[in-house]
Structure formats: structure tokens, C-alpha cells
Amino acid sequence: TTVAWIDASDSSNYTRSGTSLTGVTDKAGTFTMTVGGDVVTNSSTQNGLNVFDFDGTGDYLQSTTYASQVSSGNHWAIGVFRWENVNSNKDTLWSYETNGSPKRDYAISSGNSSAWPGELDLDGLSSNRISTTIGNAETWGSKSLTQNQYHIVACWFNKSGNQIGVRVDGTNAFTPVNDYDNSLQTNQELR
DSSP, rough: OOOOOTTTGGGGGGEETTTEEEEOOOOSSSEEEEEEOEEEEEEEEEEEEEEEEOSSOOEEEEESSOOEOTTTOEEEEEEEEEOOOSSTTTTTEEEESSSSSEEEEEEEEOOSSSSSSOOOOOOOSSOSOOOTTTTTTEESSOOOOOSSOOOEEEEEEEEETEEEEEEEEEESSSSBBBBOOOOOSSEEEEO
């Protein structure tokens, strides 16, 4: 079941003032997103489709509520992204955060403060981790994101098959890890 679907090409799911994005409702109907900073829309396209443009100065989308996820721990997410500038090794394409402690369950982050070699960030627990092998972060050794170029980024948490992985443009970003010890939390906030 689709939990969230953010689609910049479907204007019926967002509001704007001029080119400034003012609100987003995901197409699955789960989340209403708060817009932070000055996210621009209806000014850039990819393949003729509108995109949201975050300029890196505090721009973000964040769900206004926490929503239930599948209790099985099976989860996947996919998106089309292009980075223009990076100013922190924790700049993210997206993340899921819990209402527990630590807050973050996982994030797809830059892993560098000036480029995007990429990393999968996981919870900051010292025990009962999502993955003992990954720990806090798995760096993408095999596939990085090229600046000013669109990429398809996907991640999966396959509890049934005991595997965690990330793919960039159809290629593994790192060798999938066969160590999915503890499931993602069932109550999540999308960022």
C-alpha cells in the first residue's frame, strides 16, 4: 500500500503564491506537508514536468503528523532528485523520523559537505539497531550522485528477506546488507 506520494507535476496536490510553494498534500492522502523556507515551483521542469526547487537555505517539506507504517518492517521508497549545492554532510533527499528517541529512523544523505557520494543514515542507537552491520551509516561506495543531473534513488528495507539496500539509477549504491535486525518504527514523519 502506498503511504506517501509527493508529485510536483500534479498541481492539484499543491498550492503556491507566484512561484513560491505554500502547501503540499501527498497523493496517497496520508500526509499534509509543511513548507519551510522558499521552495520554488512552476519555474523548472524535467522532461516537461514541473519540479520543486529547494535552494539549500533552510528549504524543506515536513509532514504535519506522524503516520502509521506497516508493522512487518518491509518498506521501500523511490524518488527523482537533482542536487545543485551541498553545505552539510547531512543534507538529505528524504528521511523518516519517529516520535521516539532517537528521532531519525533513516535518511538518504549526502555524506559529504561539498559533493554527494551519498550515505544511508540509520538510527543512532547503541543497541537494538535497525542494522548492526550498518550501524549509524552506510556510505555509498559504488554509485554517487552527479551534480546538476537527475537521478532515480531508491531504498528498501526487506524484513522478510533480511536485506537493506539503496539503488541509484538502477545500480546498487552499496552491496545490499543482509543484516536487518530490528524493524523500522511503525509511526513515522516524512521529511
